[in-house]
Amino acid sequence: MDLNTLWFILIAVLYIGFFVLEGFDFGVGMLQPFIGKNDVERRVVINTIGPHWDANEVWLLTAGGATFAAFPMWYATMFSGFYLPLFLLLAALIMRGLALEFRSKDENPKWRSFWDYAICVGSLVAALLLGVAFANLVRGVPIDAEMNYVGGFFNLLNPYALLGGVSAVVLFILHGAIFLSMKTTGNVEERAKKVARRMWLPVVIIMLLFLIATYFQTDLLLQLGINPGLIPLAGMAALLSVWFLLRKERFGWAFGMTSVGIAFALVTMFQIMYPRVMISSLNPDWSLTIYNASSSPYTLTVMTIVALIFVPIVLIYQGWSYWIFRKRIVAKPETLTY
Amino acid sequence: MDALMLARLQFAITTVYHFFFVPLTLGLSILVALMETFYVRTGREVYKRMTKFWGKLFVINFAMGVVTGIVQEFQFGMNWSEYSRFVGDIFGAPLAIEALMAFFLESTFLGIWIFGWDKLSKGLHAAAIWIVAIGSNVSALWILIANSFMQEPVGYAIENGRAVMTNFFEVILNPNIFYMFPHVLMSGLATAGFFVLAISAYHLLRKNETDLFRRSFQLAAVVAAIASFVVALNGHDQAQHMVESQPMKMAAAEALWETESPASFSIITIGNLSGSSEVFSLRLPRMLCLLSYNQLDCEIKGMNQLQSEYEAMYGPGDYTPPPFIPYWSFRIMVGAGFLMIGLSVYALFLVMAEMFDRRTLALKIFQWALLLPYIANTAGWLLTEVGRFPWAVYGLVTLEEGVSNMVSPGLVWFSLIGYILIYGALIFATVYLLVKYSKAGPAPASQAEADQSEPDSDAMPSLVGAQD
Numbered sequence A: 001m002d003l004n005t006l007w008f009i010l011i012a013v014l015y016i017g018f019f020v021l022e023g024f025d026f027g028v029g030m031l032q033p034f035i036g037k038n039d040v041e042r043r044v045v046i047n048t049i050g051p052h053w054d055a056n057e058v059w060l061l062t063a064g065g066a067t068f069a070a071f072p073m074w075y076a077t078m079f080s081g082f083y084l085p086l087f088l089l090l091a092a093l094i095m096r097g098l099a100l101e102f103r104s105k106d107e108n109p110k111w112r113s114f115w116d117y118a119i120c121v122g123s124l125v126a127a128l129l130l131g132v133a134f135a136n137l138v139r140g141v142p143i144d145a146e147m148n149y150v151g152g153f154f155n156l157l158n159p160y161a162l163l164g165g166v167s168a169v170v171l172f173i174l175h176g177a178i179f180l181s182m183k184t185t186g187n188v189e190e191r192a193k194k195v196a197r198r199m200w201l202p203v204v205i206i207m208l209l210f211l212i213a214t215y216f217q218t219d220l221l222l223q224l225g226i227n228p229g230l231i232p233l234a235g236m237a238a239l240l241s242v243w244f245l246l247r248k249e250r251f252g253w254a255f256g257m258t259s260v261g262i263a264f265a266l267v268t269m270f271q272i273m274y275p276r277v278m279i280s281s282l283n284p285d286w287s288l289t290i291y292n293a294s295s296s297p298y299t300l301t302v303m304t305i306v307a308l309i310f311v312p313i314v315l316i317y318q319g320w321s322y323w324i325f326r327k328r329i330v331a332k333p334e335t336l337t338y
Numbered sequence B: 001m002d003a004l005m006l007a008r009l010q011f012a013i014t015t016v017y018h019f020f021f022v023p024l025t026l027g028l029s030i031l032v033a034l035m036e037t038f039y040v041r042t043g044r045e046v047y048k049r050m051t052k053f054w055g056k057l058f059v060i061n062f063a064m065g066v067v068t069g070i071v072q073e074f075q076f077g078m079n080w081s082e083y084s085r086f087v088g089d090i091f092g093a094p095l096a097i098e099a100l101m102a103f104f105l106e107s108t109f110l111g112i113w114i115f116g117w118d119k120l121s122k123g124l125h126a127a128a129i130w131i132v133a134i135g136s137n138v139s140a141l142w143i144l145i146a147n148s149f150m151q152e153p154v155g156y157a158i159e160n161g162r163a164v165m166t167n168f169f170e171v172i173l174n175p176n177i178f179y180m181f182p183h184v185l186m187s188g189l190a191t192a193g194f195f196v197l198a199i200s201a202y203h204l205l206r207k208n209e210t211d212l213f214r215r216s217f218q219l220a221a222v223v224a225a226i227a228s229f230v231v232a233l234n235g236h237d238q239a240q241h242m243v244e245s246q247p248m249k250m251a252a253a254e255a256l257w258e259t260e261s262p263a264s265f266s267i268i269t270i271g272n273l274s275g276s277s278e279v280f281s282l283r284l285p286r287m288l289c290l291l292s293y294n295q296l297d298c299e300i301k302g303m304n305q306l307q308s309e310y311e312a313m314y315g316p317g318d319y320t321p322p323p324f325i326p327y328w329s330f331r332i333m334v335g336a337g338f339l340m341i342g343l344s345v346y347a348l349f350l351v352m353a354e355m356f357d358r359r360t361l362a363l364k365i366f367q368w369a370l371l372l373p374y375i376a377n378t379a380g381w382l383l384t385e386v387g388r389f390p391w392a393v394y395g396l397v398t399l400e401e402g403v404s405n406m407v408s409p410g411l412v413w414f415s416l417i418g419y420i421l422i423y424g425a426l427i428f429a430t431v432y433l434l435v436k437y438s439k440a441g442p443a444p445a446s447q448a449e450a451d452q453s454e455p456d457s458d459a460m461p462s463l464v465g466a467q468d
Helices: A003-035 A039-049 A053-070 A072-081 A083-105 A109-139 A159-183 A186-217 A220-224 A230-247 A251-273 A297-324 B003-042 B045-079 B081-115 B122-151 B168-172 B177-205 B210-245 B247-253 B287-293 B303-314 B324-352 B360-368 B371-386 B409-440 B447-452 B461-467
Strands: A276-278 B156-159 B162-165 B265-271 B278-284 B391-393
Touching: A003 A039, A003 A053, A003 A109, A003 A159, A003 A186, A003 A251, A003 A297, A039 A083, A039 A109, A039 A159, A039 A186, A053 A072, A053 A083, A053 A297, A053 B045, A053 B081, A072 A083, A072 A276, A072 B045, A072 B081, A083 A109, A083 B045, A083 B409, A109 A159, A109 A186, A109 A251, A159 A186, A159 A230, A159 A251, A186 A220, A186 A230, A186 A251, A220 A251, A230 A251, A297 B081, A297 B162, B003 B045, B003 B122, B003 B177, B003 B210, B003 B371, B003 B409, B045 B081, B045 B177, B045 B210, B045 B409, B081 B122, B081 B162, B081 B168, B081 B391, B122 B168, B122 B177, B122 B391, B177 B210, B177 B324, B177 B360, B177 B371, B177 B409, B210 B247, B210 B287, B210 B324, B247 B303, B247 B324, B265 B287, B265 B324, B324 B360, B324 B371
Parallel strands: none
Antiparallel strands: B156 B162, B265 B278
């Protein structure tokens, strides 16, 4: 395996980490005003992700930085091409991030309800846009011979991409509801369980539709022939198993299975793209690949050494932080930090 | 306005705004970590309450630094895609390392620190805030390594029309970083020092929580005095380096059109800076030589001569920054810096003489002095970045060559207005919270804990606390 492939895999891993981790805190954010019926319950919901959301978001920042370092052409084409959606994504991330920190720092009910909206809408918009962006990446976008994105904003809003956006939203809601079921008690826990059970069927249907659409909208079938592919099917199987696990109240396992579902959906997408990183819908020869978009071998070598040292360290201490806050959050105002 | 001007404006606005929050994060993380260390070492309740009070303000400020920082990382690709293509091989690496080495560290451990008061041992909890402080400052180091490449490109070669890295260690040991990083680190500490001085002064004037705020004031006075002084000394070295590495920036900062020998230093100019119709200029003879070379005789090149030299080197073009911003931002930065030295030394003197909480006028001045570091920090970045005009990377790629070629002015307008609206609204929310929590003061000591804490009256406990 060459370094270009290694970095393609590493960036895929960073995005998978981001979607699995920030996925549940997006879901928790979208559910916050609905699962929390009063102020204390809403605080409980925020406190489940309070220690983690910022570090979860760093996975996206790292993926962006790694893309810049390893595949600068990909970074330049994608970020300037997806200009408007990225601006909206930034606005959503700014609002929800700040909302999580600021919401409980003032007693005024109007202040709190404003930031509750920001948490909910910001999480929803961010999840939707990320789904749209990734669906476009696998479907291909108009890229000319000079590696420039030449489509407009509405080019990105095709039905397939919108289906991708909706898939991300519903999947994260399920993922977040299961996380809340693991991390809360009493009324909040009961409501979270109910949402998880109700969301399961829509999620499976929408993900199945998205998978079928993916066979036809991308060149996955060209790559696989009539073989439907082990990874996408395993991902679907993981999501199917969630139903049994929810019935048996095995929420830890259910959370593991939605994580697998999210991860395998992304693995499928990166498999479709490989060895391309931006697929040109105009001419296959104009696609950006891990070779024509990459940094020099020297830079890739340096970055590989850095990544091999620091990624394991990050995993250890981030894992430790989840261990510290493993206990359920109880709806007692005096014990709530936020 | 064309897309280039709009992209520059957007970079300036979002960067200056981001840097309203960053220096306080860098410095206050260290001060809060010191306070918690005093608590761990002495077990005194007052230090715990101090840690929590200043920690709360730290967290509010930190959140703004985080959310505005994401914009910065995305902006290179969005508005400066050609720049990103040209230097990505070198410039992307420090950004990725920053995220991997520092962002994860500070965000994870800040979460642990905020939510972990009852879940960790005292020592481990204090270690968490130290890790946040280290993470924040390491993050500053990497982003400044990236910026140093733009000021003074090293460790690269041009291949197929792109810059590629040839030596990683040359890139991270860029000569510029040895001036720039200490300058930013110390500015952060000075900012935090003045922040703590100002809010402590507010409460001391009202005789509120005097014990806690006396200790805060003492610690801040020491830190502010040392940091302000070192910032100035280091700034002097940095200017000397700038004369060598970016002579045009120095000439612009002095509005020096014609080469002068021995060069005088302009303190203030009335009229315009175009060189043609100077109405009045107060100049110190030979002073610029002293500043630039530590000697009385020297020659400093003017902008006109540098312009023709650059034309010979890089081809025809405009290589002269508009001197207005470099000239005035330099004077504002240095002026604010000297005021900070004066005020913080005075604060230190009052602390030594044990009379700081009785000097009402002085305390009132310290409240307002909070503005000084913010003015100096902003002016410093304006000088650094505007003075590099027309280069994105000095001598390698111009701003015009670096701007995104496929992004329409309409899109940049849209996002620019969007940022102005969002940032404008958020500054109100942030200042509201900071003012509210500053004025509210620390949470009341709980009875059980208050019983444990012993009264003490020694003058400078926060300085000797660690040895108790």
